[in-house]
Amino acid sequence: MTGLIPKVDYPKRKQPSRCVTVCLGLLCAVLLAGNIGQFVYYEIIIQRTSADPTQAGTNIQGGQSSYDALTAERTQLEARLTNLTQEKHQCQQSYNSLTQKYDQIQSNHKNLTASKDQLLTNQGNLQSEREELQMSMIMLRENRDQLQSNYTSLKSNKDQLQRSYNALNVSKTQLQISYSSLEIDKEQLQTSYNTLQKENDQLQTNSSNLQSEKEELQMSMIMLRENRDQLQSNYSSLESNKDQLQRSYNTMSVSKNLLQISYNSLWRDKEQLQTSCNTLKREKNQLQTNYSSLATDRDLLEKRINKLKGRPCQAGWRKFDISCYFVSNAKKNWTLSRQDCISKGGDLVVIDSKEEQVFLNGILAVRQNAWIGLTDSLEEGTWKWVDGTPATQTFWQPGQPNSFNGNQDCGEIVPKSTGVGEWNDDGCFSEQIWICER
Numbered sequence: 001m002t003g004l005i006p007k008v009d010y011p012k013r014k015q016p017s018r019c020v021t022v023c024l025g026l027l028c029a030v031l032l033a034g035n036i037g038q039f040v041y042y043e044i045i046i047q048r049t050s051a052d053p054t055q056a057g058t059n060i061q062g063g064q065s066s067y068d069a070l071t072a073e074r075t076q077l078e079a080r081l082t083n084l085t086q087e088k089h090q091c092q093q094s095y096n097s098l099t100q101k102y103d104q105i106q107s108n109h110k111n112l113t114a115s116k117d118q119l120l121t122n123q124g125n126l127q128s129e130r131e132e133l134q135m136s137m138i139m140l141r142e143n144r145d146q147l148q149s150n151y152t153s154l155k156s157n158k159d160q161l162q163r164s165y166n167a168l169n170v171s172k173t174q175l176q177i178s179y180s181s182l183e184i185d186k187e188q189l190q191t192s193y194n195t196l197q198k199e200n201d202q203l204q205t206n207s208s209n210l211q212s213e214k215e216e217l218q219m220s221m222i223m224l225r226e227n228r229d230q231l232q233s234n235y236s237s238l239e240s241n242k243d244q245l246q247r248s249y250n251t252m253s254v255s256k257n258l259l260q261i262s263y264n265s266l267w268r269d270k271e272q273l274q275t276s277c278n279t280l281k282r283e284k285n286q287l288q289t290n291y292s293s294l295a296t297d298r299d300l301l302e303k304r305i306n307k308l309k310g311r312p313c314q315a316g317w318r319k320f321d322i323s324c325y326f327v328s329n330a331k332k333n334w335t336l337s338r339q340d341c342i343s344k345g346g347d348l349v350v351i352d353s354k355e356e357q358v359f360l361n362g363i364l365a366v367r368q369n370a371w372i373g374l375t376d377s378l379e380e381g382t383w384k385w386v387d388g389t390p391a392t393q394t395f396w397q398p399g400q401p402n403s404f405n406g407n408q409d410c411g412e413i414v415p416k417s418t419g420v421g422e423w424n425d426d427g428c429f430s431e432q433i434w435i436c437e438r
């Protein structure tokens, strides 16, 4: 691994730049010392000249030439100073440039140092990997040796198997021949087996059919036995029924004779009923004739009623519906009152409707009780009108008729200022007004 990255001698690589820097520094110091020396020299000369004016006259000529020489020398020195200044500027520029390069190199050095550290780390890792790989290689070599020995063993086994295979191949050929022979035998046996299978199926079918026939026969036998038992019981039942029927026949014979007698009786009744029916038919025809006659009479009566309704009453009589009414002024007992009405062609009033009751109540004054044609003299408690009809619609006072003292058999009307008026039973001998109707 050391060959992959070449080693760099950084201290050696830094040496040229250091030398250049030192040289430039020394050059600058020399130039500065020259300038200082020249300045000192001129100061001393000027002081000597001003301090000794006597010698000056003598030395003016020599001094003028020295001055010229010094001026020329000064000019040369100034030219050299200018050159040196320019060189110093150039050196300064070079120094700056070198300083920049130095900084650049310094940063590169830092980067390279970091890279080196990284590479060293990588080298360490790679060394450990190499060691692992070496361990693996050792193990692989051991495995290879093991496999080599296994291979040798397998090779010997393979040779042995090859020999066995050859022997088996020979056996296989023999077995192939035997298999072909057995195949032929098997086909023959298969044919025989199929034939036997068909025969077996046929026999199986026959056996099933016979089994079902056997079961059907057994069922038939059981049913026949049951039928026999049923017939046996039916026979016994019929035997008893026959005896019962014989007894019933005897009874029926007696009943038949009785019925014959009843039939004869009924026949006679039927003939009588036929006669009655004929009679009733004749009566019906008669009633029909009567009905027709009554209808004719009804029509005649309606005509007469209409005629009566239009008939005027005599003087002193009042008209209501088809009747005329007479109210007496005199007072008599019930019997004499009735005789008076009969003598006038009518009878005591028969009240046969509420309207008639209202009319009579209206023509009488209050407390003016009057006889009407009502009596129970023929049978106590049975009130009848003078025309013989029973009193159906009545207007009795509460508690009446009471047949007071057992001697009240004649009816009177008791007029009222409100309502329709009431009736009371009174003694027939009492004398009071009466009302006739005709």
Ligand SMILES: [Ca+2]
Binding pocket: 323, 349, 350, 351, 352, 356, 437
């Ligand atoms: Ca009447």
Ligand SMILES: [Ca+2]
Binding pocket: 376, 380, 381, 403, 406, 407, 408, 409, 410, 425
């Ligand atoms: Ca009475």
Ligand SMILES: [Ca+2]
Binding pocket: 400, 401, 402, 403, 404, 408, 424, 425, 426
């Ligand atoms: Ca009474």
